[in-house]
Amino acid sequence: MLSAVIVGAGFSGLCAGIQLRRLGITDFVILEKADRVGGTWRENTYPGAACDVPSHLYSYSFEPNPSWSRAYGGQAEILAYLEHCADKYGLRGHLKFGQKVEEARFDEGSGSWHVKTSGGEHIEARALMLGNGALHIPSLPDIPGLASFEGTTFHSAQWNHDYELAGKRVAVIGTGASAIQFVPQIQAKVDRLDVYQRTAPWVVPKRDRVMSGAERWLFEHVPATHWLRRTGLYWLMESRVVGFAYAPKVNEMIERIVRRYISTQVKDPELRAKVTPNYRFGCKRVLISNDWYPALQQDNVDVITDPIAAITPRGVRTKAGVERPVDALILGTGFRVTDYLSSVKIVGADGVELNDAWRSSLRNYLGITVSGFPNLFLLMGPNTGLGHNSMIFMIEAQSRYAANAVALMQEQNLASIDVRPSVEQAFKTELAARMKNTVWATGCQSWYQTPDGEVFLWPAATFDYWWRTRRVELSDFEQVALAPARARRAA
Numbered sequence: 001m002l003s004a005v006i007v008g009a010g011f012s013g014l015c016a017g018i019q020l021r022r023l024g025i026t027d028f029v030i031l032e033k034a035d036r037v038g039g040t041w042r043e044n045t046y047p048g049a050a051c052d053v054p055s056h057l058y059s060y061s062f063e064p065n066p067s068w069s070r071a072y073g074g075q076a077e078i079l080a081y082l083e084h085c086a087d088k089y090g091l092r093g094h095l096k097f098g099q100k101v102e103e104a105r106f107d108e109g110s111g112s113w114h115v116k117t118s119g120g121e122h123i124e125a126r127a128l129m130l131g132n133g134a135l136h137i138p139s140l141p142d143i144p145g146l147a148s149f150e151g152t153t154f155h156s157a158q159w160n161h162d163y164e165l166a167g168k169r170v171a172v173i174g175t176g177a178s179a180i181q182f183v184p185q186i187q188a189k190v191d192r193l194d195v196y197q198r199t200a201p202w203v204v205p206k207r208d209r210v211m212s213g214a215e216r217w218l219f220e221h222v223p224a225t226h227w228l229r230r231t232g233l234y235w236l237m238e239s240r241v242v243g244f245a246y247a248p249k250v251n252e253m254i255e256r257i258v259r260r261y262i263s264t265q266v267k268d269p270e271l272r273a274k275v276t277p278n279y280r281f282g283c284k285r286v287l288i289s290n291d292w293y294p295a296l297q298q299d300n301v302d303v304i305t306d307p308i309a310a311i312t313p314r315g316v317r318t319k320a321g322v323e324r325p326v327d328a329l330i331l332g333t334g335f336r337v338t339d340y341l342s343s344v345k346i347v348g349a350d351g352v353e354l355n356d357a358w359r360s361s362l363r364n365y366l367g368i369t370v371s372g373f374p375n376l377f378l379l380m381g382p383n384t385g386l387g388h389n390s391m392i393f394m395i396e397a398q399s400r401y402a403a404n405a406v407a408l409m410q411e412q413n414l415a416s417i418d419v420r421p422s423v424e425q426a427f428k429t430e431l432a433a434r435m436k437n438t439v440w441a442t443g444c445q446s447w448y449q450t451p452d453g454e455v456f457l458w459p460a461a462t463f464d465y466w467w468r469t470r471r472v473e474l475s476d477f478e479q480v481a482l483a484p485a486r487a488r489r490a491a
Contacts, residue, residue, distance in 0.1 A: 002125040004028040004406055005115050006094075007101050007344075010039015012379035012395050013131030014082060015060065018089045019403035025410075028125070030091065031117060033100035037086050040135045041079045046159040046178060047185035049075035052206075052288050056219075056226065057233040057390045060085065064226050066219030072208045072288075096121065103345040104128050106374060111415025111480055113375060126415075127406045130341065131379040131399075137336040137343065141173060145311040146329075153329040156182060167191050168327040171316050173308070175201055176447075177287055179332030184291035193301045194324055196308055196316065199284070199444075200277045204258055206288040240388040241461050244282050248439040255281040265293040274303050282387060283444035337447050348373035349418065362456055365419045365427045365476070366469060368398055374416035374480075375409075377402035382456040383431055385448065387440065389462050401469040408472050417477035434459040 003025050006013045009032035017030050034042060041049075051058050055068035058078070065081055073081075086092060099117040106113055106128075113128040115121070138155040140146070146153070154160040156178040165186050171194040172179055179195070180203060187193055219226040243250035258281060266272040275296065277284075296303055306318040315325035336342070346354040349372050357363070357372065364370050367384035368377055379398050386394060409417060435441055440448055440455045448457050458465055 001110075001112055002027045002029060002123065003410070004127040004129055005104075005113060005123055005125040006030040006129045006131055007104075008032065008039060008130070008132035008379075009034075009037040009086070009095060010041070010131065010133050011082065011392060012133060012399065013039070013129075014085055014089075014091060015395050015399040016129045016131055016377075016379060016402060017091045017094055018060075018062075018085070019399045020406065021090060023403055023407045025403070025406060026094075028094060029123060030095050031099040031101055031115070031121070031123075032095060032097050033118075035097045037082050037095070038079045039082075039133050041075055041082065043136055044157050044159075044178070045075060045161070046156045046182045048181035049178075050181060051078060052177065053237070053390045053392075054233045056230045057237065058392055060392060061230075061396060063088070064219070064223070064230065066223075066226055067216055068211055070208055070210055072206065101132075101344050103347070105345075105347040106349060106376070108349055108374075108416075111375070111482070126409065127375045127377060127402070128346075129377045129379060129402050130344075130346075130381075132341070132344075133380055134337045134385075135335045138331070139334045139336045141331065141333050143173075143308055143311050145313075148313050149311050149329055150313045151327045151329065153331070155331040155333070157335070163328065165189050165328065169325065170194070170328045170330060171196060171324070171326040172330045172332055173316075174332035174334065175199075176332060176334050177285060178334070180287050180289045180292045182330075182332070184289070184295035187295045187298055187301060191300065192326075193298075194316065194326065195296065195301060195303050197274065197303055197305050198307070199279075200275050201284060201287045202258060202277050202281050203275075203287045203289050203292050204261070206290050208290070234389070234393070237389045238462060240282075243439065244388050245434070245438045245459050245461070248280065248282075248437070248442060251281045251439055262293070266297065268297070271296065271303060274305050279444040280439050280442040282439040283442050284446040284448070285387065334447055346373070346376070348376065361428070361454065362450060363424055363428055365424045366398075366401070366465075367458070368401055368469070369419040369424075369477075371419050371421045371424045374418040377405065383458055384465070385457045386462065387448070387457055393462050394458070394465060397466050397469045401472060405472045408474065412474070412479075413482045414479050415482045416480045417474065418480075419477055423476045431459060 006016050009030050013030050020028055051073050054071055055073035059065050099119045099121055101117055103116045104113050112124050112126055115123045138157045152163050166189045168190050169192045170190045173196045175197040262276055306320045309319045310317050315323050317323040352372055362382035364382050367381040384394050435455050438459050449455050
């Protein structure tokens with residue numbers, strides 16, 4: 001029996017493996033459905049794909065990268081960073097590619113998880129760590145006639161690089177984080193670009209630039225300079241939590257500034273009205289771009305806010321009855337964030353499946369454990385997403401907590417630990433109370449929410465989360481000791 005099975009080889013899964021190895025635990029595997037590491041940054045290869053968190057903060061604290069070429073890293077550079085981390089921290093021997101996890105079932109008798117994969121693997125392990133992330137199942141819009149379209153259709157996360165966009169009439173559905181990156185990249189190539197928008201995003205300038213050779217030299221040879229930059233970026237972004245989670249009225253001043261910015265960027269009053277949001281700043285994900293508004297004002301671009309009635313074999317028809325013929329549909333409609341585990345059958349104690357347990361509420365403790373699912377540790381689980389800072393900070397905290405739990409179980413000769421229902425409920429009650437005072441509870445609909453309106457972000461400062469996860473309190477868990485024979489073998 002292994003100590004752990006880790007699912008996914010993106011930032012979360014690799015970090016969990018690194019934390020286990022740091023604790024001297026080496027009997028684990030990392031199961032990856034694809035043929036290489038990278039997670040989100042392997043999957044999303046659309047033109048202009050980049051991170052909206054500064055590079056020097058969007059990286060592991062224990063593995064600074066002094067060589068970032070830009071202030072905001074692009075997809076290829078981030079993917080190369082993850083490949084580097086897999087090599088440097090000795091994870092290659094733990095990786096099993098082409099192994100999509102289909103089922104994981106907890107055996108109460110042995111206190112272990114039995115994991116089955118599409119590649120025929122059947123693995124038994126004490127702990128199951130889910131690092132498969134939320135940005136990997138494309139969300140396809142429920143539009144009548146979508147399947148009838150006779151042209152080319154693809155989602156931005158499944159970009160068709162073989163399809164030549166030059167000279168084509170293209171419709172983009174959605175104006176979220178992906179669309180604001182790829183639309184400016186394809187605008188000059190296509191003959192006509194129809195951008196279908198349901199809700200205007202808040203878009204602020206992207207303070208991106210090339211990192212100079214002198215800066216990169218300093219970061220490599222004088223590590224304190226890199227630390228100062230990273231620390232400064234962290235606190236700059238963390239300061240935004242005041243307006244997001246504690247005093248949303250602070251954002252009203254920011255709204256006025258951003259509205260003025262939009263008015264200077266978009267001269268046409270009709271277009272300006274279309275791209276100006278009608279909800280509180282921060283309620284949906286705030287996007288950053290320097291070329292979104294300029295792209296929308298080009299002669300070959302139309303922003304269409306009339307709702308889509310149907311997709312026809314040759315184009316898009318809106319509710320006003322106007323049909324616009326196109327050659328290609330690009331779906332920039334995001335991901336099924338709340339269903340990110342829906343493709344995996346996870347069966348806990350008493351035969352309860354996680355997908356069923358979560359139908360009414362994404363209940364959890366610290367976004368890491370779920371009552372009734374012993375030895376299961378979620379990475380980037382519900383209520384750990386952020387609207388203001390780097391998720392890598394949260395991933396490190398979660399991975400450290402999960403790895404420490406596995407080590408603690410070994411030290412204490414425990415077969416399983418299961419978070420107490422009372423602890424889980426107290427956590428849920430606390431978060432619900434906190435969420436009422438945040439900007440995310442001001443009335444908009446976003447991917448931060450479940451279909452019934454429950455917001456699953458972390459409604460506080462990230463250092464608060466770090467403090468809570470700095471150690472595992474066994475008193476929070478129901479514990480089952482190893483049988484004497486197994487305890488001797490484990491020792």
